[in-house]
Amino acid sequence: MAYEKVEVYSPRSLAEALELLSQKRELIKPVAGGTDIMVMLKDGVLKEKELLNLSFIPELSYIKESENRVLIGAATKYREIRRSPLINAYSPILIEAIRQIGSPQIQNLGTIGGNLGTASPAGDSIPPLYILNSRVKLQKLGSSREVQIDKFFLGPRKTVRESDELITEISIEKMDPGSYYFFEKLGLRSANAISIVSAAAILSLENNTVKYLRLSLGAVAPTVIRAVEAEELAKDKELNEELIDRIAKLAAESTKPITDIRGTAEYRKKATYGIIYEALYKIMKGYGKKVEYGFENTS
Ligand SMILES: Cc1cc2nc3c(=O)[nH]c(=O)nc-3n(C[C@H](O)[C@H](O)[C@H](O)COP(=O)(O)OP(=O)(O)OC[C@H]3O[C@@H](n4cnc5c(N)ncnc54)[C@H](O)[C@@H]3O)c2cc1C
Secondary structure, X not given: OOOOXXXXXXXXXXXXXXXXXXXXXXXXXXXXXXXXXXXXXXXXXXXXXXXXXXXXXXXXXXXXXXXXXXXXXXXXXXXXXXXXXXXXXXXXXXXXXXXXXXXXXXXXXOEHHHHHHHOOOOOOOHHHHHHOOOEEEEEEOOEEEEEEHHHHEEEOOXXXXXXXXXXXXXXXXXXXXXXXXXXXXXXXXXXXXXXXXXXXXXXXXEXXXXXXXEEEEEOOOOOOEEOHHHHHHHOOOEOOHHHHHXXXXXXXXXXXXXXXXXXXXXXXXXXXXXXXXXXXXXXXXXOOEEOXXXXXXXX
């Protein structure tokens, strides 16, 4: 199938991009890595006839530290995030998820801002962003605002972004040293597969007692969700098989999955239980991944 014809604007600064966006608003579509947009173009479903290319704007591509947070420019590519000593040291759960996105080719082009812009409940960077208490910066000509990640998404492919705003930055929390974490994804194959179910967690333990659990689930509801009841149940309890079973059951009960070509709703609920049980069991047995606060590049 032939690609649709579109006009591409490639501003060299953020100010220029915001100016263009303020003039054209819903007539122009931002494009960063283009890994989702190219599929839309191929399928003939892109309604805009103009693209705002963000690839040549250095102000949108960076990773830096700010006290207890790490700030990531929206057009930062997955490859750069995987290689970042800061994120490897302080927020390695994000690396764990990005490692499982697409393929090396997709990671060389795709950006974290693009994953948020697409707003799929199966977007793999999103579950870790939920439990890293992330904030999304939206900027338009003359002003900006920050939105908590769980307030950013309104439903599948719907966000609070206005047509004259760009996502410019994602701010993530640094994880506590010594805390355990996992990102588990179930797909139909090991690369280039959309998640059927995904789960991300950060678990802080003291003498095998849970100080806190943060648990988020992808692809099992209209947006990524936090398994709040499971998190509350876990607090101050001893981590044992009985608790793990109850956490996994509560998490599965909190889902509202759909049936589609990748799996039935019933399968998604069972799979949610299974991946959480297994990941927590590994941590209990001493095989979990732990935040070390080193600066070793693990990508
Ligand atoms: C073969 C293949 C495999 C894939 N595998 C996975 C996977 O395993 N997991 C996964 O989560 N995704 C996967 N994807 C989807 C895609 O790669 C990701 O969603 C990626 O993060 C998109 O980033 P991008 O920069 O390419 O976005 P683009 O395609 O450039 O844009 C995506 C959307 O975000 C908007 N947008 C981009 N940047 C901004 C910005 N700064 N401000 C406002 N809006 C913006 C665009 O307008 C568009 O709506 C896959 C895609 C392909 C083609």
